[in-house]
Amino acid sequence: xxxxSAFRTALETWAAWAEATINPNRTSIFFxxxxxxxxxxxxxxxxKVTRQPWSKTRGRDHSRFSDVVIKVVxxxxxxxxxxxxxxxxxxxxxxxxxxxSDNPSVPxxxxxxxxxxxxxxNEILLSYLLSENELYL
Numbered sequence: 240x241x242x243x244s245a246f247r248t249a250l251e252t253w254a255a256w257a258e259a260t261i262n263p264n265r266t267s268i269f270f271x272x273x274x275x276x277x278x279x280x281x282x283x284x285x286x287k288v289t290r291q292p293w294s295k296t297r298g299r300d301h302s303r304f305s306d307v308v309i310k311v312v313x314x315x316x317x318x319x320x321x322x323x324x325x326x327x328x329x330x331x332x333x334x335x336x337x338x339x340s341d342n343p344s345v346p347x348x349x350x351x352x353x354x355x356x357x358x359x360x361n362e363i364l365l366s367y368l369l370s371e372n373e374l375y376l
Contacts (some may be wrong), residue, residue: 243303250311258316268319269367270312271360272305274328294330301325322363328356 240248257268305325312319 246304247307250307254311254315261317263317269322270308270319271322272308272325273302324360
């Protein structure tokens with residue numbers, strides 16, 4: 240089974256569970272799409288810190304996995320907020336994997352140059368919660 244098919248099956252299983260289990264009057268569901276891919280050429284496994292964003296995404300603003308998330312969520316019977324962050328990171332040259340783990344030969348896919356794209360994801364989520372009166376500070 241191709242990875243994208245397995246991912247779709249897993250998400251559809253999650254969606255069925257959420258629809259059967261979650262009370263949307265008491266619980267908000269958020270799902271973040273995938274980061275843009277920056278695996279290419281000589282930049283693989285490196286993090287080049289730059290000050291300026293790229294002017295073009297070079298095709299990195301799409302993810303087949305993000306597309307699956309969006310399609311599955313659209314078909315759900317309960318509300319799910321998708322934080323579609325894939326295009327946002329495509330302009331950041333530092334929004335890609337780096338070798339920041341204890342074993343530098345294994346790329347760290349979660350922690351990039353900081354402050355970075357994951358920090359912005361958190362700000363978007365917080366902004367949404369505050370604007371929807373979901374959270375009071």
